[in-house]
Amino acid sequence: MSLPVTAKVPFGGDYNPEQWPEDVWKQDHRLFDSARIDLVTIGVFDWALVQPAEGVYDFSLLDRIVERAAAEGRGICLATGTGAHPAWLAKAYPEVTRTDFEGRKRRFGQRHNSCPSSPVFRRLSVELARRVARRYADTPAVVAWHVGNEYGGACYCDLCAAGFRAWLRHRYGTLDDLNAAWYTTFWSHTFTDWEQIEPPSALTEHWRGPDHTAFQGITLDYLRFSSDAMLANFLDEKTAIRESSPSLPVTTNFMGMYRPIDYHRWAAHLDFASWDNYPPDDESAARMALTHDLMRGLKDGQPFWLMEQSPGVTACRDVNPLKRPGLMRLWSWQAVAHGADAVLFFQLRASRGASEKYHGAVIGHAGRSDTRVFREVAELGAELDRLGPASLGARTPARVALLFDWDSWWALEISDGPSRLVRYQQVVLAYHRALWDAGVDLDVVAVTADLSGYDVVVAPALHMLKGDLPQRLEAVAARGGSVLTTYLSGRVDENDQAFLMDVPGPLGQLMGVRIDEWDARGPEVVNPVRLGGGADQVDVEARLLFELVIPQGAQVVGTYQADFYAGTPAVTRNSFGAGEGWYVAAGLDQAGVSWVVRQVLARHDVLGPYPDTPDLESAVRVAPDGSRLLFLLNHRAEPIEVTAPTSGVDLLTGDRALTGSALRLPAYGVVVLREDG
């Protein structure tokens, strides 16, 4: 089971005709035609519509919606409708609503509101999925199943407490093992009966919110349990779908770097990944690239679907800026460049009421096709038509891996000490940014991924080391590769217990250093770091965290310039086998991070064609037929002129480029060069 079968990159998005009289549907489809929209996502929130009461199912309206879309020739991504439960269910069975972190029992409201452990919710959501699948499995227009919607949050009710205890029994077997893992001798926490265990919340282990916990081990396990509990909901529905639909691919829409859910724990269970891209601002090109790569990495490089993006504004933020002209197109092509095999919007027609009425839509409240947004959507539709199947199933030929680890994210950010100001994402983003600026094709992978195919592995803030990861990282270096890691790596095992050895724990041999102590300071404190020497010497700034390094064989590459530890190492390089281990001990600024990353990459031929042209992104995909597609994306509001790095045809214009010939990308311009074979 893999990606949905489509003839080209599907284009369209969420569509809620149930909110409108049927005469509007007709206008919709005419506008869809003019924008070349060929896929609609239907039914994400239709539980109350399809099941208006317990035991009563009414598919009449959904039938008409599906029939109409099919008749119009559009593909359908069909949702099971469990993104929100209906009011009657919450009233009849209060257990289906969640209890929040503060211990407050919720009543009916909002969405994503179901307790994942509720037997009633599980029974009825499964039954709904079963019936939807049974009814539409044989509709040819349906190309994929969409389960739930943006799984997330957490519940702390007694049903979840019971679920947590069962999950713990399965994980630990005995209370002795659990007590050891959680280090409960500390603060007299020894559990002598499973029933004594409570979800870690504002009522128990936490203060100042979800990141401040007395027992990191308990909180970490509850994060894992919560992720698994929602995964069980997904699997419940998927299993029910499979009863009548043995072969259509199943997905759910992810949210990129979303902390509460460990998507790596989920990935194997999805037929294909999909995600919703709502960047916080105009300046997030690198961040989006990282997230696309993360989503692609979930399924070992298999393309994913861009399930949602806004064609214009968002509504949920305090300030909702407009996507400037051209950005929606540019970012859509960025998604394709990084592995998206679908480009979909939320939403096709704007709601009249409720909280998303001001969220951007392909069709606005006035129903016009002469808006700027509609014109840009239609132009993109035409371009995707022109592209045709060229990119479908294409893979990224990455030789650089960036490790991304939810466990390290959680462990680092729920830790007491050394610094609440060090945020996992920020560290990862800085190292990714350096790679992105260099035009490196890279995979963002789990710590369990096979690393044998990579020349370079970058592992920022790899706080937790699990299983044989240290050995696999050593193997990368041993065979000539480079491994880069940073401060706050190699600190704890999978139970968040400190390694009883020098920091960075099992990475010490590879890195050739030991960390004697570490200093944390507020953002106003800078320690200058001098990198390199001679002509290459550069002075950068370090902030927030400063580890004091005692080399154990490593070569010093950068040194602190201030404080009592001035002159001691801040960056080191260690020869290990045929390769190298690099350690960055301080919170370097972006210039410092980029300098180090370029040094690491220098031994490997992995730079993109324009490593010194800021804001000109490049990305390569290799199609199943072996053809290479080179995507060039100009993120500047001004044109860029470069020379073509290779000969090929721009699939968007049909223009040919010759190696070394001038290539001009207008502001926010895109080139998709199929390289000559």
Add this chain to the structure above:
Amino acid sequence: MSLPVTAKVPFGGDYNPEQWPEDVWKQDHRLFDSARIDLVTIGVFDWALVQPAEGVYDFSLLDRIVERAAAEGRGICLATGTGAHPAWLAKAYPEVTRTDFEGRKRRFGQRHNSCPSSPVFRRLSVELARRVARRYADTPAVVAWHVGNEYGGACYCDLCAAGFRAWLRHRYGTLDDLNAAWYTTFWSHTFTDWEQIEPPSALTEHWRGPDHTAFQGITLDYLRFSSDAMLANFLDEKTAIRESSPSLPVTTNFMGMYRPIDYHRWAAHLDFASWDNYPPDDESAARMALTHDLMRGLKDGQPFWLMEQSPGVTACRDVNPLKRPGLMRLWSWQAVAHGADAVLFFQLRASRGASEKYHGAVIGHAGRSDTRVFREVAELGAELDRLGPASLGARTPARVALLFDWDSWWALEISDGPSRLVRYQQVVLAYHRALWDAGVDLDVVAVTADLSGYDVVVAPALHMLKGDLPQRLEAVAARGGSVLTTYLSGRVDENDQAFLMDVPGPLGQLMGVRIDEWDARGPEVVNPVRLGGGADQVDVEARLLFELVIPQGAQVVGTYQADFYAGTPAVTRNSFGAGEGWYVAAGLDQAGVSWVVRQVLARHDVLGPYPDTPDLESAVRVAPDGSRLLFLLNHRAEPIEVTAPTSGVDLLTGDRALTGSALRLPAYGVVVLREDG
């Protein structure tokens, strides 16, 4: 029923002799005499005193207080005592305490603590009001009834939930209509039984507090319901009062621009309006003027009472600055200038204990009459004596209306998108400030007000359009008037559903524009706007919100100067009938707003005598006998010299002024000129 009958502007305020031994009362009255205090408000918080237990009423102390005040010749504004319920009531009937937005059931404490839907509270508060009125209705000193105190807040208990459902049944009749109004197809929210409906709170539709809701329609209706539920409490008591007091006027003290209560829904039910003026700082002269006008507008221009102000400091703020010398007098006269027919303080004698012990009082803890505050109070008392009945019942001859609409306030601020930074009050304040600077006599009125008497109608951020308002605004312009509105106007109908037409919805014809899209940005982003042309051209700044305008007949008055929409309209003027519709599409700074407002006013002869003298406020009142009182208020800490705009007598000094003669107002000085007839 109308204003209390008084021989002059009543002067005095809240008085709590029940907190003191009777020998203190004697000192109080001697000090009242020396300050010419002739009215006391009594009994606002005396429920526990008068009804010490269920079924037990004891008026003995209140009798002595009333008798003493009457004997001393002072008028009495007598409260029903329901501003706070007693401890025994909360203990005996837990239902009377509120459940807060977070879902927490309150226990006894604070004040304004009663659930408005509690049958027990309603029964016992009414009984108290009935008995108070019965006992004192024939006391000649009593001139008015004061019901409750500063109604506000909200309750989310199950009794309120039931009340809300009954209110909804009355409003919508059927669940189908309710589902349509609330747009419940969205997020599977369809209600199939009235009992499924929950108050919108932190447990249901809200996150991040009262302004973030998944369903604006539900939250909006709960705001309306809450306002109505407390109005019912007021009406309960008023009805009980009327049983024995058929003719004494009844009021309750409002709080100006207080968001939780829609005073326009209440206004018809009060015999006269009154309010408590606690400006946040020294810089709020215009804001106070606006609020006085709003309060006067509640009863179609009938004078109101200034029920409370502090003679010195407040206590409830984080920082409680002193009113500088002269300000209390100046602001008291400002109230009179805008329609106040009473000038009252909270409080006459300072409490020794509890949370208001540091709140300013006419008589402080040491009981002195030689404090600065007491001296200023006594001087004002003498001035009001000198004024006599001259201003009683006088009206403001306004030809400009500023629309103020609680529904638009609520809808705008509970909306997801486009910007949480745009605050209704701030927009209204900016447009009011421009009018105030121009010395315009204006009414602040509800959107249901009769607009036929106005030359100019200013409607900032008129987010919601209800009923025939668009037609009435068009009528203003049709007959030669001017209508000004701004960005974020004309967006939603009374159910907060977007109009299915171009923005600004039903105002589009009047304004001659359509808004294609809009951009929101943080406060650090400025788009310069060029207004006017030729010699009149001026460059100002716009922030926060930028609507992109496509003129549909309107003339462009101002254009954006930056970003991709540079050169497109930011301000437009549209000819409509004999008049004009003005549209301001961006968040202009005060200079820009003032420039536009002066342009709008230019066609109408409505400016005050000193439109170019900043901080010199003017206001006119026309007494029932036709005499015109011109109030001049110098808000500067320095003197101002101008020429008299008219001939007349300064009622405070007896000095005559001749048109064109020099008029000198000292720092914070006041002139009340009775114009020669």
Add this chain to the structure above:
Amino acid sequence: MSLPVTAKVPFGGDYNPEQWPEDVWKQDHRLFDSARIDLVTIGVFDWALVQPAEGVYDFSLLDRIVERAAAEGRGICLATGTGAHPAWLAKAYPEVTRTDFEGRKRRFGQRHNSCPSSPVFRRLSVELARRVARRYADTPAVVAWHVGNEYGGACYCDLCAAGFRAWLRHRYGTLDDLNAAWYTTFWSHTFTDWEQIEPPSALTEHWRGPDHTAFQGITLDYLRFSSDAMLANFLDEKTAIRESSPSLPVTTNFMGMYRPIDYHRWAAHLDFASWDNYPPDDESAARMALTHDLMRGLKDGQPFWLMEQSPGVTACRDVNPLKRPGLMRLWSWQAVAHGADAVLFFQLRASRGASEKYHGAVIGHAGRSDTRVFREVAELGAELDRLGPASLGARTPARVALLFDWDSWWALEISDGPSRLVRYQQVVLAYHRALWDAGVDLDVVAVTADLSGYDVVVAPALHMLKGDLPQRLEAVAARGGSVLTTYLSGRVDENDQAFLMDVPGPLGQLMGVRIDEWDARGPEVVNPVRLGGGADQVDVEARLLFELVIPQGAQVVGTYQADFYAGTPAVTRNSFGAGEGWYVAAGLDQAGVSWVVRQVLARHDVLGPYPDTPDLESAVRVAPDGSRLLFLLNHRAEPIEVTAPTSGVDLLTGDRALTGSALRLPAYGVVVLREDG
């Protein structure tokens, strides 16, 4: 009963071998030997270990721990183990967990988690203490009992409500007296049955957190009750200990300036004081000195134990900076200089897991002795060995007293008005800083302390005046002493009721002023104050609070320079008997405070030897044998050269100094000069 008997300053700290296999214990003791660690605190959190179930006690592991420590020759500070209750107890008896300020019933988690009013908790904690004491009372190595741990927080459950009512009955006797004390006539709060009284919380009298209350009197009494309720827990255990251990001293570890607990109410019940010193940053030398003096003042100047400090970093802060090299030593000696007769760390070996795994420890996760931290610890151990018994039992010969009053702290900060920005600690710190800079040996004492031995009494922000304190302050001045107090002093009586007289109330005669009114402003508003005259004249800044002073005999020392009260007094000096009363009416900056304090001190010979050498701290202790120890502490990161103020021997080096000879203190250097007799 007094301090534990030791042969020298005990050195060591918290030790949790129960977290480790026994083979680690052996390494620990070898390392302890090399660092000259001679005291371990054991069993602070061992309830679950010692009592694994109700009725089951198992001392086997604790026996081995104690035996091992004793066999190694180390003293033991033995805890009763009630710092946290075990999970089985919370599950079996939910009453033992607390209900928080928000009204949320806690479940098992964290530590310091027991309801102080729970009969079950009281019964079982006492039984545990009884058994621990019975078992180990005759172990010679045990030198002191450590009850609980860092008592704090508060509980708002129904058991506490009942306890509060009982406490109130005891305090007030009748409801009439309670109603009078709480001023309940205000806002109809009269209580007619004890059962109507609720703990003041977010559900009752509070909004915006614990500092905003409608009834200061209620909140104040709940703070007192909470402090007493936890004191009762301490006394419960102490009494149980005394059954088998009649003579070993008992303590609990305090937290310095910790607002929730009034340590002065506790002090008489401890045999000796001890506290945990975790300064927030590197800049808190004066603050630590103040806190040491406060702790020493608890027991009338008797030395205390420094029970905890970190040898390196903390973990609980957002940012946890490293103690720079030398600071741990310097601050340890500062503790000794101010009266510490023990220097102990938390912790001797770092935990592997849970929330303190990154808290600094003498022995880190790698178990090394060649870390910087271990080396510095070992060097300090050697120095303390060298010092021997010289400082044991020594007293500070203070002639200056600084008053510190929890009631004033509470009353000031829970007050509505005049300013939430004035914080008690900040005011106290500023005045202390001035004294500390001057090198004054001072006592920090309760307002009930005997003041007859002091020449100068400094009482900043003495908001509440209780008992005969005004008379005792007058007596200080009458006999020639000086009394200094500030704005916001003399405002309320012990029930937080304003004095019915001029501010500063009963201090008015001593100060010779009356305060007519006061102004509060934000931190951006400065009023310059001119101090002194002629050559001594200096201009400083005042902020936040400005009282307007009318002298009643006092001489004006400083005047405001701006605003309408420019030229009026800001600082005054009043002759009273043979002495003086000083009043500072405004929030002077540190320069202003220091200027005033130096003026006050000028009449008294109390300055230290280096009043004009910033960062060079001096402190004197007089040993029981009459020898004077002069501690000199260089808080600079650079050396300081001065001349010796006296002849003597440096006990750390054996070097002799002669009066007037050069004395060089290296960066962070320490000299302990035993003055020649």
